[in-house]
Amino acid sequence: MNKDQMPSRRRALLAGAAVLAAAGQAGLFAAEPTVIRGAPRKAAPTPAAPAQTGAAGPPPRMRQPVKASTYRLQPVTGYGPPRRAPLRTPVRRAPILRMSGLGRKMVLTFDDGPDPRYTPGILSTLRKHDVRAMFFVCGEMAADNKDLLREMADDGHAIGNHTWSHPLLTSLSRSGVRDEIESTSEVIEKTVGEPPLWFRAPYGAWNRATFQIGAELGMEPLAWTVDTLDWTTPGTGTIATRVIDGAAPGVVVLSHDAGGDRSQSVAALRSYLPDLLAEGYGITVPRRRRI
Template structure:
Protein backbone atom coordinates (compact mmCIF):
# COMPACT_ATOMS: atom_id res chain seq x y z
CA UNK A 1 0.00 0.00 0.00
CA UNK A 2 1.32 3.43 -0.89
CA UNK A 3 2.14 6.05 1.75
CA UNK A 4 -0.84 8.21 0.68
CA UNK A 5 -3.22 5.28 1.02
CA UNK A 6 -1.83 4.40 4.45
CA UNK A 7 -2.42 7.97 5.65
CA UNK A 8 -5.95 8.02 4.22
CA UNK A 9 -6.79 4.67 5.83
CA UNK A 10 -5.44 5.84 9.15
CA UNK A 11 -7.58 9.00 9.07
CA UNK A 12 -10.72 7.04 8.24
CA UNK A 13 -10.02 4.56 11.04
CA UNK A 14 -9.53 7.44 13.50
CA UNK A 15 -12.86 8.97 12.48
CA UNK A 16 -14.60 5.61 12.85
CA UNK A 17 -12.92 5.04 16.22
CA UNK A 18 -14.09 8.43 17.40
CA UNK A 19 -17.64 7.61 16.38
CA UNK A 20 -17.48 4.34 18.27
CA UNK A 21 -16.08 5.94 21.42
CA UNK A 22 -18.79 8.60 21.51
CA UNK A 23 -21.73 6.41 20.58
CA UNK A 24 -20.89 2.98 21.99
CA UNK A 25 -22.91 3.21 25.19
CA UNK A 26 -26.17 4.97 25.82
CA UNK A 27 -24.94 5.94 29.25
CA UNK A 28 -21.90 7.84 27.96
CA UNK A 29 -21.77 11.47 28.97
CA UNK A 30 -22.20 13.89 26.11
CA UNK A 31 -19.15 16.07 25.39
CA UNK A 32 -21.61 18.97 25.28
CA UNK A 33 -22.12 18.74 29.02
CA UNK A 34 -19.32 21.26 29.50
CA UNK A 35 -16.56 20.64 32.00
CA UNK A 36 -13.88 23.08 30.94
CA UNK A 37 -14.58 26.06 33.13
CA UNK A 38 -16.72 27.43 35.89
CA UNK A 39 -19.35 28.68 33.46
CA UNK A 40 -19.75 25.41 31.54
CA UNK A 41 -23.23 23.98 32.00
CA UNK A 42 -24.46 20.40 32.07
CA UNK A 43 -26.36 19.18 29.04
CA UNK A 44 -30.15 19.23 29.38
CA UNK A 45 -32.00 15.96 29.84
CA UNK A 46 -32.28 14.00 26.62
CA UNK A 47 -29.44 15.96 24.98
CA UNK A 48 -27.75 13.42 22.69
CA UNK A 49 -24.43 14.01 21.00
CA UNK A 50 -24.10 14.28 17.23
CA UNK A 51 -20.88 12.99 15.78
CA UNK A 52 -18.46 13.97 13.07
CA UNK A 53 -18.86 12.10 9.81
CA UNK A 54 -21.59 9.63 10.81
CA UNK A 55 -21.40 7.95 7.40
CA UNK A 56 -17.62 7.57 7.52
CA UNK A 57 -16.37 4.00 7.67
CA UNK A 58 -12.98 2.56 6.67
CA UNK A 59 -12.71 2.71 2.91
CA UNK A 60 -16.00 4.57 2.41
CA UNK A 61 -16.17 7.53 0.07
CA UNK A 62 -17.46 10.85 1.41
CA UNK A 63 -21.20 11.26 1.05
CA UNK A 64 -22.17 14.01 -1.36
CA UNK A 65 -25.54 15.60 -0.60
CA UNK A 66 -28.08 16.23 -3.29
CA UNK A 67 -28.16 19.68 -4.81
CA UNK A 68 -29.86 22.26 -2.64
CA UNK A 69 -33.28 23.36 -3.84
CA UNK A 70 -33.81 26.84 -5.15
CA UNK A 71 -34.37 29.54 -2.55
CA UNK A 72 -38.00 29.88 -1.39
CA UNK A 73 -39.63 33.27 -0.82
CA UNK A 74 -38.77 34.81 2.54
CA UNK A 75 -42.24 34.08 3.89
CA UNK A 76 -42.41 30.50 2.64
CA UNK A 77 -43.01 27.62 5.02
CA UNK A 78 -39.94 25.66 6.16
CA UNK A 79 -38.69 23.16 3.63
CA UNK A 80 -38.13 19.49 4.34
CA UNK A 81 -40.23 16.62 5.64
CA UNK A 82 -39.43 17.20 9.30
CA UNK A 83 -39.70 20.67 10.81
CA UNK A 84 -38.66 21.46 14.35
CA UNK A 85 -41.23 23.84 15.81
CA UNK A 86 -40.91 23.29 19.57
CA UNK A 87 -38.29 25.32 21.39
CA UNK A 88 -36.33 23.68 24.18
CA UNK A 89 -36.71 24.93 27.73
CA UNK A 90 -33.38 26.33 28.94
CA UNK A 91 -32.70 26.56 32.66
CA UNK A 92 -30.61 29.29 34.28
CA UNK A 93 -27.70 26.88 34.75
CA UNK A 94 -27.88 25.71 31.14
CA UNK A 95 -27.88 29.28 29.86
CA UNK A 96 -24.31 29.89 31.00
CA UNK A 97 -21.83 29.93 28.09
CA UNK A 98 -20.01 26.66 27.43
CA UNK A 99 -16.27 27.20 26.98
CA UNK A 100 -14.99 23.63 26.75
CA UNK A 101 -16.22 20.08 26.27
CA UNK A 102 -15.42 16.97 28.26
CA UNK A 103 -11.65 17.26 28.75
CA UNK A 104 -11.34 13.53 29.45
CA UNK A 105 -12.02 12.68 25.83
CA UNK A 106 -9.88 13.45 22.78
CA UNK A 107 -12.61 15.42 21.07
CA UNK A 108 -12.62 18.87 19.46
CA UNK A 109 -15.51 21.10 18.39
CA UNK A 110 -14.75 23.16 15.30
CA UNK A 111 -16.87 26.32 15.06
CA UNK A 112 -17.10 28.65 12.06
CA UNK A 113 -18.40 32.22 12.51
CA UNK A 114 -19.76 35.14 10.47
CA UNK A 115 -20.92 33.39 7.31
CA UNK A 116 -22.18 32.31 5.03
CA UNK A 117 -19.88 33.85 2.44
CA UNK A 118 -19.91 32.60 -1.18
CA UNK A 119 -16.16 33.22 -1.49
CA UNK A 120 -15.05 30.95 1.37
CA UNK A 121 -17.90 28.84 2.76
CA UNK A 122 -17.97 26.37 -0.17
CA UNK A 123 -14.24 25.67 0.21
CA UNK A 124 -14.61 25.22 3.96
CA UNK A 125 -17.45 22.76 3.37
CA UNK A 126 -15.33 20.79 0.91
CA UNK A 127 -12.44 20.59 3.38
CA UNK A 128 -14.72 19.37 6.16
CA UNK A 129 -16.23 16.73 3.90
CA UNK A 130 -12.77 15.61 2.81
CA UNK A 131 -11.84 14.86 6.42
CA UNK A 132 -15.23 13.55 7.55
CA UNK A 133 -15.72 16.42 10.02
CA UNK A 134 -18.95 17.99 11.24
CA UNK A 135 -18.73 21.58 12.44
CA UNK A 136 -20.98 24.26 13.91
CA UNK A 137 -21.64 27.30 11.72
CA UNK A 138 -22.67 30.45 13.62
CA UNK A 139 -24.49 32.36 10.90
CA UNK A 140 -25.25 36.08 10.69
CA UNK A 141 -28.83 36.76 9.66
CA UNK A 142 -28.10 39.48 7.12
CA UNK A 143 -25.67 37.12 5.37
CA UNK A 144 -27.99 34.14 5.57
CA UNK A 145 -30.85 36.05 3.98
CA UNK A 146 -28.61 36.89 1.00
CA UNK A 147 -27.34 33.33 0.50
CA UNK A 148 -30.09 30.91 1.52
CA UNK A 149 -28.74 28.25 -0.81
CA UNK A 150 -25.48 28.21 1.16
CA UNK A 151 -27.37 27.96 4.44
CA UNK A 152 -29.22 24.92 3.11
CA UNK A 153 -26.01 23.39 1.81
CA UNK A 154 -24.41 23.70 5.25
CA UNK A 155 -27.43 21.97 6.79
CA UNK A 156 -27.68 19.34 4.04
CA UNK A 157 -24.06 18.37 4.62
CA UNK A 158 -24.87 17.55 8.24
CA UNK A 159 -23.35 20.54 9.98
CA UNK A 160 -24.99 22.32 12.87
CA UNK A 161 -26.74 25.61 12.14
CA UNK A 162 -26.45 28.18 14.96
CA UNK A 163 -27.41 31.80 15.64
CA UNK A 164 -24.85 34.65 15.58
CA UNK A 165 -27.30 37.62 15.56
CA UNK A 166 -28.68 39.49 12.56
CA UNK A 167 -26.12 42.33 12.21
CA UNK A 168 -23.22 41.26 14.50
CA UNK A 169 -23.59 44.12 17.02
CA UNK A 170 -22.06 44.53 20.48
CA UNK A 171 -24.97 43.17 22.50
CA UNK A 172 -23.77 44.90 25.66
CA UNK A 173 -24.94 48.20 24.17
CA UNK A 174 -28.45 47.05 23.23
CA UNK A 175 -31.74 47.01 25.11
CA UNK A 176 -33.51 43.72 25.69
CA UNK A 177 -35.96 44.54 22.92
CA UNK A 178 -33.21 45.15 20.37
CA UNK A 179 -31.36 42.02 21.48
CA UNK A 180 -34.54 40.02 21.01
CA UNK A 181 -34.97 41.43 17.50
CA UNK A 182 -31.39 40.45 16.57
CA UNK A 183 -31.74 36.89 17.85
CA UNK A 184 -35.35 36.16 16.96
CA UNK A 185 -35.10 37.44 13.37
CA UNK A 186 -32.07 35.20 12.82
CA UNK A 187 -33.62 32.11 14.40
CA UNK A 188 -36.82 32.60 12.41
CA UNK A 189 -34.91 32.97 9.15
CA UNK A 190 -32.75 29.89 9.77
CA UNK A 191 -35.90 27.96 10.70
CA UNK A 192 -37.66 28.98 7.48
CA UNK A 193 -34.60 28.18 5.40
CA UNK A 194 -33.61 24.80 6.87
CA UNK A 195 -36.61 23.59 8.86
CA UNK A 196 -34.50 23.66 12.03
CA UNK A 197 -34.78 25.88 15.05
CA UNK A 198 -31.29 26.91 16.23
CA UNK A 199 -30.45 25.50 19.65
CA UNK A 200 -27.12 27.30 20.14
CA UNK A 201 -26.16 30.96 20.14
CA UNK A 202 -22.85 32.81 20.16
CA UNK A 203 -22.60 36.49 21.06
CA UNK A 204 -20.43 38.53 18.66
CA UNK A 205 -16.97 38.85 20.18
CA UNK A 206 -18.06 36.57 23.01
CA UNK A 207 -19.61 39.66 24.64
CA UNK A 208 -22.72 38.32 26.35
CA UNK A 209 -25.00 40.49 28.42
CA UNK A 210 -27.65 39.72 31.01
CA UNK A 211 -30.26 40.59 28.39
CA UNK A 212 -28.75 38.36 25.70
CA UNK A 213 -28.55 35.37 28.06
CA UNK A 214 -32.21 35.83 28.96
CA UNK A 215 -33.37 36.25 25.37
CA UNK A 216 -31.35 33.26 24.15
CA UNK A 217 -32.93 31.10 26.86
CA UNK A 218 -36.39 32.39 25.93
CA UNK A 219 -35.71 31.32 22.34
CA UNK A 220 -34.53 27.86 23.39
CA UNK A 221 -30.82 28.41 22.76
CA UNK A 222 -27.80 27.57 24.88
CA UNK A 223 -24.66 29.72 24.57
CA UNK A 224 -21.38 28.50 23.11
CA UNK A 225 -18.10 30.31 23.69
CA UNK A 226 -14.64 28.95 22.77
CA UNK A 227 -11.32 27.93 24.31
CA UNK A 228 -9.00 28.25 21.29
CA UNK A 229 -8.93 31.58 19.44
CA UNK A 230 -6.29 31.94 16.70
CA UNK A 231 -7.53 35.48 16.01
CA UNK A 232 -7.87 34.57 12.37
CA UNK A 233 -10.28 37.49 11.88
CA UNK A 234 -7.24 39.82 12.22
CA UNK A 235 -5.46 38.03 9.34
CA UNK A 236 -2.15 37.45 11.17
CA UNK A 237 -0.96 35.05 8.45
CA UNK A 238 -1.68 31.41 7.68
CA UNK A 239 1.29 30.17 9.70
CA UNK A 240 0.28 32.19 12.75
CA UNK A 241 -3.29 30.84 12.64
CA UNK A 242 -2.07 27.27 12.20
CA UNK A 243 0.59 27.52 14.92
CA UNK A 244 -1.80 29.05 17.46
CA UNK A 245 -4.37 26.32 16.99
CA UNK A 246 -1.88 23.45 17.12
CA UNK A 247 -0.22 25.00 20.18
CA UNK A 248 -3.44 25.60 22.15
CA UNK A 249 -5.66 22.70 21.12
CA UNK A 250 -6.30 20.05 23.76
CA UNK A 251 -8.96 17.44 24.49
CA UNK A 252 -12.30 19.17 24.91
CA UNK A 253 -11.32 22.32 23.01
CA UNK A 254 -13.82 24.49 21.17
CA UNK A 255 -11.93 26.07 18.26
CA UNK A 256 -12.97 29.41 16.75
CA UNK A 257 -12.55 30.14 13.03
CA UNK A 258 -14.29 32.47 10.55
CA UNK A 259 -15.59 32.01 7.01
CA UNK A 260 -17.18 35.47 6.73
CA UNK A 261 -16.66 39.07 7.69
CA UNK A 262 -13.84 39.86 5.26
CA UNK A 263 -10.89 38.21 3.54
CA UNK A 264 -10.78 34.69 5.00
CA UNK A 265 -8.26 33.18 2.58
CA UNK A 266 -5.75 32.79 5.44
CA UNK A 267 -8.30 30.86 7.48
CA UNK A 268 -9.03 28.53 4.57
CA UNK A 269 -5.32 27.91 4.05
CA UNK A 270 -4.86 27.27 7.77
CA UNK A 271 -7.71 24.74 7.79
CA UNK A 272 -5.98 22.88 4.97
CA UNK A 273 -2.83 22.78 7.09
CA UNK A 274 -4.05 21.93 10.57
CA UNK A 275 -7.07 19.66 10.06
CA UNK A 276 -5.03 16.68 8.79
CA UNK A 277 -2.55 17.19 11.63
CA UNK A 278 -5.32 17.00 14.24
CA UNK A 279 -6.85 13.94 12.59
CA UNK A 280 -3.47 12.20 12.41
CA UNK A 281 -2.88 13.11 16.07
CA UNK A 282 -5.93 11.12 17.09
CA UNK A 283 -8.46 13.90 17.57
CA UNK A 284 -12.04 13.43 16.48
CA UNK A 285 -14.68 16.06 16.03
CA UNK A 286 -18.16 16.68 17.33
CA UNK A 287 -21.05 19.06 16.76
CA UNK A 288 -24.10 19.52 19.01
CA UNK A 289 -27.49 18.16 17.98
CA UNK A 290 -29.52 20.21 15.53
Protein backbone atom coordinates in the same frame (compact mmCIF):
# COMPACT_ATOMS: atom_id res chain seq x y z
CA MET B 1 -116.18 -41.91 36.00
CA ASN B 2 -117.00 -38.76 37.94
CA LYS B 3 -114.71 -36.61 40.01
CA ASP B 4 -115.56 -38.39 43.21
CA GLN B 5 -114.53 -41.69 41.66
CA MET B 6 -110.93 -40.69 40.63
CA PRO B 7 -108.20 -42.70 42.30
CA SER B 8 -106.95 -41.09 45.45
CA ARG B 9 -103.37 -40.83 44.12
CA ARG B 10 -104.43 -38.87 41.02
CA ARG B 11 -106.47 -36.49 43.16
CA ALA B 12 -103.41 -35.85 45.34
CA LEU B 13 -101.23 -35.00 42.30
CA LEU B 14 -103.77 -32.57 40.92
CA ALA B 15 -104.07 -30.87 44.28
CA GLY B 16 -100.28 -30.48 44.52
CA ALA B 17 -100.08 -28.96 41.05
CA ALA B 18 -102.70 -26.40 41.95
CA VAL B 19 -100.75 -25.40 45.05
CA LEU B 20 -97.54 -24.96 43.03
CA ALA B 21 -99.26 -22.80 40.44
CA ALA B 22 -100.71 -20.53 43.09
CA ALA B 23 -97.34 -20.15 44.78
CA GLY B 24 -95.63 -19.20 41.52
CA GLN B 25 -98.19 -16.50 40.81
CA ALA B 26 -97.69 -15.08 44.29
CA GLY B 27 -93.91 -14.68 43.67
CA LEU B 28 -92.88 -17.03 46.44
CA PHE B 29 -90.18 -18.80 44.40
CA ALA B 30 -86.72 -17.32 43.86
CA ALA B 31 -85.58 -16.45 40.37
CA GLU B 32 -83.04 -18.55 38.51
CA PRO B 33 -79.62 -17.97 40.17
CA THR B 34 -77.48 -15.37 38.35
CA VAL B 35 -74.08 -16.65 37.21
CA ILE B 36 -71.13 -14.17 37.05
CA ARG B 37 -68.03 -15.49 35.33
CA GLY B 38 -65.33 -16.08 37.83
CA ALA B 39 -67.59 -15.61 40.87
CA PRO B 40 -69.61 -18.18 42.89
CA ARG B 41 -73.21 -18.69 41.93
CA LYS B 42 -75.56 -16.60 44.05
CA ALA B 43 -79.30 -16.40 43.92
CA ALA B 44 -80.75 -13.04 43.11
CA PRO B 45 -82.70 -11.51 46.00
CA THR B 46 -86.39 -12.17 46.01
CA PRO B 47 -88.35 -8.95 45.46
CA ALA B 48 -90.84 -8.00 48.13
CA ALA B 49 -94.45 -8.72 47.31
CA PRO B 50 -96.35 -5.56 46.38
CA ALA B 51 -99.09 -4.33 48.65
CA GLN B 52 -102.61 -5.32 47.69
CA THR B 53 -104.69 -2.46 46.29
CA GLY B 54 -108.01 -4.06 45.94
CA ALA B 55 -109.68 -6.62 43.73
CA ALA B 56 -107.75 -5.51 40.66
CA GLY B 57 -104.69 -7.29 41.96
CA PRO B 58 -101.14 -6.08 42.50
CA PRO B 59 -99.80 -3.17 40.37
CA PRO B 60 -97.14 -3.96 37.77
CA ARG B 61 -93.59 -3.99 39.02
CA MET B 62 -91.71 -0.73 38.22
CA ARG B 63 -88.06 -1.15 37.22
CA GLN B 64 -85.65 1.49 38.45
CA PRO B 65 -83.87 3.38 35.59
CA VAL B 66 -80.33 2.22 35.04
CA LYS B 67 -77.80 4.97 35.84
CA ALA B 68 -74.56 5.29 33.94
CA SER B 69 -71.66 3.97 35.90
CA THR B 70 -69.55 6.72 37.42
CA TYR B 71 -66.49 4.57 36.72
CA ARG B 72 -67.10 4.76 33.01
CA LEU B 73 -67.25 8.54 33.15
CA GLN B 74 -63.89 8.92 34.88
CA PRO B 75 -60.48 8.56 33.24
CA VAL B 76 -58.73 5.35 34.09
CA THR B 77 -55.55 6.08 36.00
CA GLY B 78 -52.40 4.16 35.28
CA TYR B 79 -53.01 3.82 31.54
CA GLY B 80 -51.62 5.74 28.61
CA PRO B 81 -48.22 7.44 28.26
CA PRO B 82 -47.07 9.45 31.28
CA ARG B 83 -47.14 13.19 30.94
CA ARG B 84 -43.75 14.82 30.72
CA ALA B 85 -42.98 18.42 31.44
CA PRO B 86 -41.56 20.17 28.38
CA LEU B 87 -37.81 20.59 28.41
CA ARG B 88 -36.64 24.12 29.04
CA THR B 89 -33.29 25.60 28.24
CA PRO B 90 -31.57 26.78 31.42
CA VAL B 91 -30.72 30.45 31.79
CA ARG B 92 -26.99 30.51 32.34
CA ARG B 93 -24.84 33.16 33.92
CA ALA B 94 -21.83 32.46 31.72
CA PRO B 95 -21.37 30.88 28.29
CA ILE B 96 -20.07 27.37 27.76
CA LEU B 97 -16.34 27.50 26.99
CA ARG B 98 -15.53 23.87 26.29
CA MET B 99 -17.41 20.62 25.86
CA SER B 100 -17.01 17.87 28.42
CA GLY B 101 -17.61 14.17 27.92
CA LEU B 102 -16.39 14.12 24.32
CA GLY B 103 -13.27 12.06 24.90
CA ARG B 104 -10.40 12.98 22.60
CA LYS B 105 -12.57 15.20 20.44
CA MET B 106 -12.63 18.90 19.56
CA VAL B 107 -15.17 21.32 18.14
CA LEU B 108 -14.37 23.64 15.21
CA THR B 109 -16.56 26.73 14.86
CA PHE B 110 -16.77 29.40 12.15
CA ASP B 111 -18.45 32.78 12.64
CA ASP B 112 -20.03 35.59 10.60
CA GLY B 113 -20.99 33.72 7.41
CA PRO B 114 -22.07 32.31 5.18
CA ASP B 115 -19.94 34.08 2.59
CA PRO B 116 -19.87 32.71 -0.98
CA ARG B 117 -16.19 33.69 -1.29
CA TYR B 118 -14.91 31.59 1.64
CA THR B 119 -17.60 29.30 3.08
CA PRO B 120 -17.58 26.88 0.10
CA GLY B 121 -13.83 26.26 0.55
CA ILE B 122 -14.32 25.44 4.23
CA LEU B 123 -17.25 23.15 3.48
CA SER B 124 -15.18 21.37 0.83
CA THR B 125 -12.32 20.66 3.24
CA LEU B 126 -14.66 19.42 5.97
CA ARG B 127 -16.41 17.18 3.46
CA LYS B 128 -13.10 15.79 2.21
CA HIS B 129 -12.19 14.62 5.72
CA ASP B 130 -15.76 13.64 6.62
CA VAL B 131 -15.98 15.79 9.73
CA ARG B 132 -18.67 18.11 11.09
CA ALA B 133 -18.29 21.65 12.37
CA MET B 134 -20.43 24.48 13.74
CA PHE B 135 -21.30 27.61 11.79
CA PHE B 136 -22.55 30.60 13.76
CA VAL B 137 -24.26 32.58 11.03
CA CYS B 138 -25.45 36.18 10.88
CA GLY B 139 -29.04 36.58 9.74
CA GLU B 140 -28.34 39.15 7.05
CA MET B 141 -25.68 36.88 5.51
CA ALA B 142 -27.86 33.79 5.80
CA ALA B 143 -30.82 35.53 4.15
CA ASP B 144 -28.64 36.34 1.12
CA ASN B 145 -26.99 32.91 0.91
CA LYS B 146 -29.66 30.38 1.72
CA ASP B 147 -28.12 27.84 -0.64
CA LEU B 148 -24.99 27.73 1.52
CA LEU B 149 -27.15 27.43 4.63
CA ARG B 150 -28.86 24.40 3.14
CA GLU B 151 -25.50 22.93 2.13
CA MET B 152 -24.32 23.20 5.74
CA ALA B 153 -27.42 21.41 6.96
CA ASP B 154 -27.22 18.74 4.26
CA ASP B 155 -23.62 17.98 5.24
CA GLY B 156 -24.62 17.52 8.89
CA HIS B 157 -23.02 20.66 10.31
CA ALA B 158 -24.60 22.49 13.25
CA ILE B 159 -25.95 25.96 12.44
CA GLY B 160 -25.88 28.43 15.32
CA ASN B 161 -27.25 31.94 15.81
CA HIS B 162 -24.78 34.88 15.70
CA THR B 163 -27.39 37.70 15.59
CA TRP B 164 -28.67 39.47 12.50
CA SER B 165 -26.13 42.27 11.97
CA HIS B 166 -23.30 41.43 14.40
CA PRO B 167 -23.88 44.33 16.87
CA LEU B 168 -22.49 44.79 20.36
CA LEU B 169 -25.47 43.35 22.20
CA THR B 170 -24.58 44.95 25.53
CA SER B 171 -25.23 48.35 23.96
CA LEU B 172 -28.77 47.48 22.83
CA SER B 173 -32.10 47.62 24.61
CA ARG B 174 -33.74 44.34 25.57
CA SER B 175 -36.13 44.60 22.61
CA GLY B 176 -33.19 45.31 20.32
CA VAL B 177 -31.37 42.21 21.57
CA ARG B 178 -34.48 40.10 20.98
CA ASP B 179 -34.93 41.43 17.45
CA GLU B 180 -31.33 40.61 16.52
CA ILE B 181 -31.51 37.07 17.88
CA GLU B 182 -35.09 36.15 17.02
CA SER B 183 -34.95 37.30 13.40
CA THR B 184 -31.87 35.17 12.80
CA SER B 185 -33.48 32.09 14.33
CA GLU B 186 -36.46 32.61 12.04
CA VAL B 187 -34.44 32.74 8.83
CA ILE B 188 -32.49 29.64 9.86
CA GLU B 189 -35.63 27.66 10.67
CA LYS B 190 -37.42 28.73 7.49
CA THR B 191 -34.40 27.76 5.37
CA VAL B 192 -33.33 24.43 6.85
CA GLY B 193 -36.48 23.39 8.69
CA GLU B 194 -35.05 23.44 12.21
CA PRO B 195 -34.36 26.27 14.66
CA PRO B 196 -30.81 26.73 15.97
CA LEU B 197 -29.93 25.16 19.32
CA TRP B 198 -26.80 27.24 19.95
CA PHE B 199 -26.12 30.96 20.20
CA ARG B 200 -22.92 33.03 20.25
CA ALA B 201 -22.80 36.72 21.11
CA PRO B 202 -20.72 38.90 18.77
CA TYR B 203 -17.37 39.91 20.28
CA GLY B 204 -18.09 37.55 23.16
CA ALA B 205 -20.12 40.32 24.82
CA TRP B 206 -22.77 38.69 27.01
CA ASN B 207 -25.23 40.11 29.52
CA ARG B 208 -28.26 38.92 31.45
CA ALA B 209 -30.73 39.84 28.70
CA THR B 210 -28.65 37.90 26.15
CA PHE B 211 -28.69 34.74 28.26
CA GLN B 212 -32.39 35.04 29.05
CA ILE B 213 -33.56 35.71 25.50
CA GLY B 214 -31.34 32.99 24.09
CA ALA B 215 -32.81 30.50 26.58
CA GLU B 216 -36.36 31.62 25.79
CA LEU B 217 -35.66 30.85 22.14
CA GLY B 218 -34.33 27.40 23.04
CA MET B 219 -30.61 28.01 22.59
CA GLU B 220 -27.52 27.36 24.68
CA PRO B 221 -24.74 30.00 24.78
CA LEU B 222 -21.43 28.76 23.39
CA ALA B 223 -18.17 30.72 23.53
CA TRP B 224 -14.73 29.25 22.74
CA THR B 225 -11.53 27.90 24.26
CA VAL B 226 -9.01 28.64 21.49
CA ASP B 227 -9.19 31.92 19.54
CA THR B 228 -7.22 31.76 16.29
CA LEU B 229 -7.45 35.56 15.87
CA ASP B 230 -7.72 34.85 12.17
CA TRP B 231 -9.62 38.12 11.70
CA THR B 232 -6.28 39.91 12.17
CA THR B 233 -4.93 38.00 9.14
CA PRO B 234 -1.76 36.86 10.98
CA GLY B 235 -0.85 34.34 8.26
CA THR B 236 -1.91 30.83 7.42
CA GLY B 237 0.94 29.22 9.39
CA THR B 238 0.18 31.23 12.54
CA ILE B 239 -3.49 30.30 12.46
CA ALA B 240 -2.65 26.61 12.03
CA THR B 241 -0.08 26.71 14.86
CA ARG B 242 -2.57 28.27 17.27
CA VAL B 243 -5.03 25.49 16.62
CA ILE B 244 -2.45 22.70 16.97
CA ASP B 245 -0.95 24.20 20.15
CA GLY B 246 -4.37 24.64 21.72
CA ALA B 247 -5.65 21.18 20.83
CA ALA B 248 -7.07 19.22 23.77
CA PRO B 249 -10.17 17.14 24.55
CA GLY B 250 -13.33 19.25 24.56
CA VAL B 251 -11.67 22.36 23.13
CA VAL B 252 -13.82 24.77 21.09
CA VAL B 253 -11.87 26.56 18.34
CA LEU B 254 -12.97 29.96 17.02
CA SER B 255 -12.39 30.88 13.36
CA HIS B 256 -14.27 32.93 10.77
CA ASP B 257 -15.61 32.32 7.28
CA ALA B 258 -16.82 35.90 6.65
CA GLY B 259 -16.46 39.47 7.88
CA GLY B 260 -13.35 40.28 5.87
CA ASP B 261 -10.66 38.55 3.88
CA ARG B 262 -10.83 34.96 5.16
CA SER B 263 -8.59 33.30 2.59
CA GLN B 264 -6.01 32.58 5.31
CA SER B 265 -8.68 30.85 7.40
CA VAL B 266 -9.63 28.64 4.47
CA ALA B 267 -6.00 27.71 3.77
CA ALA B 268 -5.22 27.13 7.47
CA LEU B 269 -8.07 24.62 7.80
CA ARG B 270 -6.59 22.60 4.93
CA SER B 271 -3.31 22.53 6.87
CA TYR B 272 -4.26 21.82 10.48
CA LEU B 273 -7.27 19.53 10.03
CA PRO B 274 -5.25 16.57 8.67
CA ASP B 275 -2.69 17.08 11.44
CA LEU B 276 -5.36 17.00 14.15
CA LEU B 277 -6.82 13.81 12.73
CA ALA B 278 -3.35 12.25 12.48
CA GLU B 279 -2.76 13.04 16.17
CA GLY B 280 -5.88 11.07 17.06
CA TYR B 281 -8.30 13.93 17.60
CA GLY B 282 -11.87 13.61 16.47
CA ILE B 283 -13.76 16.63 15.18
CA THR B 284 -17.36 16.61 16.30
CA VAL B 285 -20.52 18.63 16.74
CA PRO B 286 -21.75 18.94 20.33
CA ARG B 287 -25.23 17.84 21.22
CA ARG B 288 -27.61 19.73 23.40
CA ARG B 289 -26.43 20.00 26.99
CA ARG B 290 -28.60 20.00 30.08
CA ILE B 291 -27.68 21.03 33.59
